[in-house]
Amino acid sequence: MTEESTAFVPGHVTGFFSAHPDDDPSAAGSRGAGITLSHGVDVRVRRGRDRSVRLNGVPVDLEAVDTVLGALSAEDAVVNAETPLPLGAGFGVSGASALATAYAVNAVYDTQRTENELVGIAHRAEVEAGTGLGDVVAQARGGLPIRLDPGGPAHGRLDGVPASPRVEYVTFGSVSTETVLSGDTRALTAAGERALSALRAEPTPSRFLALSRRFAREADLLTDRVGDAITEVREAGGDAAMAMLGDTVFAFGNDLSAAGYDPTVCSVHAAGATLHPTE
Amino acid sequence: MTEESTAFVPGHVTGFFSAHPDDDPSAAGSRGAGITLSHGVDVRVRRGRDRSVRLNGVPVDLEAVDTVLGALSAEDAVVNAETPLPLGAGFGVSGASALATAYAVNAVYDTQRTENELVGIAHRAEVEAGTGLGDVVAQARGGLPIRLDPGGPAHGRLDGVPASPRVEYVTFGSVSTETVLSGDTRALTAAGERALSALRAEPTPSRFLALSRRFAREADLLTDRVGDAITEVREAGGDAAMAMLGDTVFAFGNDLSAAGYDPTVCSVHAAGATLHPTE
Numbered sequence: 001m002t003e004e005s006t007a008f009v010p011g012h013v014t015g016f017f018s019a020h021p022d023d024d025p026s027a028a029g030s031r032g033a034g035i036t037l038s039h040g041v042d043v044r045v046r047r048g049r050d051r052s053v054r055l056n057g058v059p060v061d062l063e064a065v066d067t068v069l070g071a072l073s074a075e076d077a078v079v080n081a082e083t084p085l086p087l088g089a090g091f092g093v094s095g096a097s098a099l100a101t102a103y104a105v106n107a108v109y110d111t112q113r114t115e116n117e118l119v120g121i122a123h124r125a126e127v128e129a130g131t132g133l134g135d136v137v138a139q140a141r142g143g144l145p146i147r148l149d150p151g152g153p154a155h156g157r158l159d160g161v162p163a164s165p166r167v168e169y170v171t172f173g174s175v176s177t178e179t180v181l182s183g184d185t186r187a188l189t190a191a192g193e194r195a196l197s198a199l200r201a202e203p204t205p206s207r208f209l210a211l212s213r214r215f216a217r218e219a220d221l222l223t224d225r226v227g228d229a230i231t232e233v234r235e236a237g238g239d240a241a242m243a244m245l246g247d248t249v250f251a252f253g254n255d256l257s258a259a260g261y262d263p264t265v266c267s268v269h270a271a272g273a274t275l276h277p278t279e
Numbered sequence: 280m281t282e283e284s285t286a287f288v289p290g291h292v293t294g295f296f297s298a299h300p301d302d303d304p305s306a307a308g309s310r311g312a313g314i315t316l317s318h319g320v321d322v323r324v325r326r327g328r329d330r331s332v333r334l335n336g337v338p339v340d341l342e343a344v345d346t347v348l349g350a351l352s353a354e355d356a357v358v359n360a361e362t363p364l365p366l367g368a369g370f371g372v373s374g375a376s377a378l379a380t381a382y383a384v385n386a387v388y389d390t391q392r393t394e395n396e397l398v399g400i401a402h403r404a405e406v407e408a409g410t411g412l413g414d415v416v417a418q419a420r421g422g423l424p425i426r427l428d429p430g431g432p433a434h435g436r437l438d439g440v441p442a443s444p445r446v447e448y449v450t451f452g453s454v455s456t457e458t459v460l461s462g463d464t465r466a467l468t469a470a471g472e473r474a475l476s477a478l479r480a481e482p483t484p485s486r487f488l489a490l491s492r493r494f495a496r497e498a499d500l501l502t503d504r505v506g507d508a509i510t511e512v513r514e515a516g517g518d519a520a521m522a523m524l525g526d527t528v529f530a531f532g533n534d535l536s537a538a539g540y541d542p543t544v545c546s547v548h549a550a551g552a553t554l555h556p557t558e
Contacts, residue, residue, distance in 0.1 A: 103441055107441070107442075112482060112483060113482065114438045115438055115439035116438040142550055153438075159393045159394055159395040159432075160394035160395070161393065161394070162382055162386070162393070162552075163386075163554060164553060165556070200393065203391060203392065270549075270551075270553040271421060271422075271550035271551075272550075273441075274422075274443060275442055276443065277444070277445065
């Protein structure tokens, strides 16, 4: 029907989380909280002769995207993803690419799935690829998502922090999500569960940031550069935390710029995954 | 903390529904499907000396808004709602006003509720007032919401039709929601359940519109003017349906203008309830 379609999915920074593996990738996932960003991924899909997947113009191997194309029988899709966000730095680019691909393929190939079905397909693809546990369901929702239960839409309930703060971030480099998630996650999960209980009792952006800051230290994930940045922001009277999982520091308002950094600035994205209007 | 806060909630047009009363207003509600609109309600809240509620500058009695203020102990709130949508014409203005009030009060009075808690408060208030059964949960979600279960966030699951069509509508007048909901809703509910099953099997905007058109007739709710408009749109090769519950006809694309009408035009609103940025 539609020749070509484009979907947008916001970036997502997790502040804290607990890992909940499961043999069923639909039930596997994470609990925790994060922020969805006005910076995200636009994915344009059209039918072609052979499958091709590009990120910012460069051919790329994104396992979760390939899995989504297989699940929707879009073997000949031409997928062009564009994003200002860095890969591997804790912004959920892989999950956003998978979810936006699912939305755009559904429109072009008329595969007639509901939104929950598309989110479920992308969540499973991301879990199977080992590149994320909770980004997709958060990115499908928008706002400041709280993941109450692990898993895709058939399993996991979500809630949110009702706020729309300005967001600043600085990326120093990558952290391997696969390495962290495949290691011993017991201490991390205990710290994540404590943070989640505390946030539900006081669901505000400042509390989210303080709990995220503490989580990175308790889970022993804090990098030197993010640790230094947090110290400087705190000395300037602000607060900041680390993106899970990337060598990235983020803050609300102007707390990073007030501490002398030159951050990238965006806002919380109120909506989740969205198909671009076709008319 | 915040002196004054403004929240936006999209309008919502239900296409078809089934009614599910319950002694517990959190569990009561409706199943069905609809569209959220870029036209909605902005509610500005600040502390005052005495409670005051205005809609487009005029003092107004909105029971659901009063109930929300009571539930959040905001007895002295000054509430100013602004909307381009008509009241009582099937756009969920009452539900949007209640939900936006909850979000803005939460920010001004620092009542520290999560989004689900705020949606639950507004849903109960709307059900108790008898002015709606499913608008609030749909308006909290955005997009083209499918209400799989009746009730507030603790009860009702939602899904959605993944699409962003242009929307046209014409309002001829009001229909009393209270009168319809307090009558015998068995035929209506049977028709609504059939439409819901059919939409879940084929979740597209055109199918939603066709099912909604059929529902209005089967539930015996079609007004003469909406019936005439639908006939004219169909003769011009388009499709249209009736807003539940109002003397309002709506369509996608340019189907109403192509049939010679001069409709109001808006788009599907991707996001649900949103607090305006404070900075």
